[in-house]
Amino acid sequence: MKEYWSSLASLLGVLAFCQSLLQLVFPPQLRFLCLRFLNRVFHLFSSYCYFDITETDGLSTNELYNAVQLYLSSFVSNNGSRLSLTRALNSTATTFGLSNNDCVFDTFGGATVLWEHVVIQRQSQALTWRPLPEEKRGFTLRIKKKDKALILHSYLDYIMEKSDEIRRKNRDRLLYTNSRGGSLDSRGHPWESVPFKHPSTFDTLAMHPVKKQEIMDDLRDFADGQSFYDKTGRAWKRGYLLYGPPGTGKSSMIAAMANYLSYDIYDLELTEVHNNSELRKLLMKTSSKSIIVIEDIDCSVNLTNRKKKKNKGNNYCDPETSCGAGDEDGGNSTITLSGLLNFTDGLWSCCGTERIFVFTTNHIEKLDPALLRHGRMDMHIYMSHCSYPALQILLKNYLEYEETGSDCDDLKQLAEVVDKAEMTPADISEILIKNRRHKQKALSELLEAMKTRAERKLKCGSLRQQEMEDEEEEKRALESPEGGSESDFEQSCKKQGVIEEKMK
Numbered sequence: 001m002k003e004y005w006s007s008l009a010s011l012l013g014v015l016a017f018c019q020s021l022l023q024l025v026f027p028p029q030l031r032f033l034c035l036r037f038l039n040r041v042f043h044l045f046s047s048y049c050y051f052d053i054t055e056t057d058g059l060s061t062n063e064l065y066n067a068v069q070l071y072l073s074s075f076v077s078n079n080g081s082r083l084s085l086t087r088a089l090n091s092t093a094t095t096f097g098l099s100n101n102d103c104v105f106d107t108f109g110g111a112t113v114l115w116e117h118v119v120i121q122r123q124s125q126a127l128t129w130r131p132l133p134e135e136k137r138g139f140t141l142r143i144k145k146k147d148k149a150l151i152l153h154s155y156l157d158y159i160m161e162k163s164d165e166i167r168r169k170n171r172d173r174l175l176y177t178n179s180r181g182g183s184l185d186s187r188g189h190p191w192e193s194v195p196f197k198h199p200s201t202f203d204t205l206a207m208h209p210v211k212k213q214e215i216m217d218d219l220r221d222f223a224d225g226q227s228f229y230d231k232t233g234r235a236w237k238r239g240y241l242l243y244g245p246p247g248t249g250k251s252s253m254i255a256a257m258a259n260y261l262s263y264d265i266y267d268l269e270l271t272e273v274h275n276n277s278e279l280r281k282l283l284m285k286t287s288s289k290s291i292i293v294i295e296d297i298d299c300s301v302n303l304t305n306r307k308k309k310k311n312k313g314n315n316y317c318d319p320e321t322s323c324g325a326g327d328e329d330g331g332n333s334t335i336t337l338s339g340l341l342n343f344t345d346g347l348w349s350c351c352g353t354e355r356i357f358v359f360t361t362n363h364i365e366k367l368d369p370a371l372l373r374h375g376r377m378d379m380h381i382y383m384s385h386c387s388y389p390a391l392q393i394l395l396k397n398y399l400e401y402e403e404t405g406s407d408c409d410d411l412k413q414l415a416e417v418v419d420k421a422e423m424t425p426a427d428i429s430e431i432l433i434k435n436r437r438h439k440q441k442a443l444s445e446l447l448e449a450m451k452t453r454a455e456r457k458l459k460c461g462s463l464r465q466q467e468m469e470d471e472e473e474e475k476r477a478l479e480s481p482e483g484g485s486e487s488d489f490e491q492s493c494k495k496q497g498v499i500e501e502k503m504k
């Protein structure tokens with residue numbers, strides 16, 4: 001052991017002697033050149049090349065550094081052994097990060113790359129007007145030389161895209177409204193926003209699964225369809241019209257769409273918009289990846305007929321016929337159907353990308369066909385009364401009721417009566433919420449309510465049928481020569497008698 005230590009000491013002595021000899025023979029300048037030369041030779045024969053992505057680029061922040069950090073956070077939790085955890089302001093998600101001087105591998109298009117997070121202590125604080133952070137941070141990307149073209153062109157673009165997506169997902173969605181009625185905030189913005197935390201998703205939405213899947217596929221195709229829209233020369237936007245009776249889930253569907261695509265919502269209150277140019281300004285201030293909603297469009301403003309001339313006592317006017325002196329925009333004091341059509345489909349509608357327009361109505365028949373045509377409203381979605389497949393979703397969500405097969409008598413009866421009852425999901429969910437702790441009670445109360453509704457519907461239907469038949473008979477009697485002899489009074493007495501009989 002003693003011998004070992006003495007030989008180690010003499011070896012260190014020789015090394016120290018060699019080092020001082022080298023310093024004597026090679027001056028520092030020459031040494032630096034030698035090292036640079038050796039480095040070059042090493043890189044010439046190495047199959048790898050390296051890229052440094054620093055946190056700051058001079059004084060401005062390097063977007064690529066932030067993007068890489070976010071991108072790595074999406075998968076580093078599976079691969080890394082030592083991670084940093086952060087949570088941004090207003091965020092509900094935790095972000096994983098690569099710890100200082102740690103490495104992680106990634107693959108892209110068949111190429112494997114290595115990312116290293118490099119953190120170096122800053123030697124001395126240079127004299128600047130802005131104090132610099134104590135650490136210099138950056139990522140070093142190691143790739144094979146043969147993959148250089150692929151990585152530099154596609155991989156870095158992919159990272160930027162992916163990080164945008166992660167940023168949007170981590171941030172809470174926003175719900176914008178124009179309820180201030182045209183006035184701007186301090187930043188000149190016409191929209192007010194609040195965090196959007198609606199819990200409705202496509203899982204909680206009660207509707208036929210096939211229809212639901214069709215809508216989800218359509219939304220996904222739209223969101224992933226940039227190249228398709230570019231190729232076909234179409235503006236990257238899509239319109240959905242949701243129509244159906246109140247309480248069938250139109251607003252819930254909009255929330256589910258926003259949650260599914262992680263889009264913001266702009267809830268446009270048309271009654272607060274004074275004219276077409278204000279509408280256009282509102283549109284210009286919306287961001288991409290958003291859903292622009294006009295609820296109850298038939299009630300907002302009179303938008304029934306583009307060809308109609310100006311009506312008295314009605315804030316609608318025709319853009320194609322002059323609506324007031326000097327009103328080349330169809331009226332500076334009113335909003336027109338033409339203005340709305342341009343909003344959804346004109347040149348101005350393309351001032352942003354990746355936007356969805358959703359209109360809702362309880363009365364589709366009241367809308368002008370121009371508003372409904374494809375290109376404006378590409379998909380017309382009828383939100384119907386509750387069907388049996390939709391009811392099954394509600395039972396599962398509210399009562400945790402799993403498929404029990406044909407042995408459940410109540411379920412069988414519900415399946416028979418649900419279509420005849422024509423109840424909305426809103427009506428049904430009220431009964432289920434009330435009895436959610438007693439499954440059996442909930443089912444029997446629901447069945448009772450459905451049966452009563454179905455009976456009433458049946459009675460109303462046959463009453464209406466009878467009335468129509470009576471009217472038809474009356475008409476025929478009046479037209480025939482003998483029928484004309486019966487006086488009006490006698491006829492109305494007879495009719496009254498029939499109605500009283502039915503009411504009994």
Ligand SMILES: Nc1ncnc2c1ncn2[C@@H]1O[C@H](COP(=O)(O)OP(=O)(O)OP(=O)(O)O)[C@@H](O)[C@H]1O
Pocket residue numbers: 204205206207244245246247248249250251252253362383424425426427429
């Ligand atoms: N299809 C559905 N799936 C799940 N829940 C629903 C559905 N439809 C309605 N509901 C429930 O009923 C409530 C009202 O629904 P919602 O506001 O979406 O109806 P709507 O069709 O927009 O009605 P309106 O035409 O009156 O605006 C919701 O809070 C939701 O809980």
Ligand SMILES: [Mg+2]
Pocket residue numbers: 250251252295360
């Ligand atoms: Mg609604």
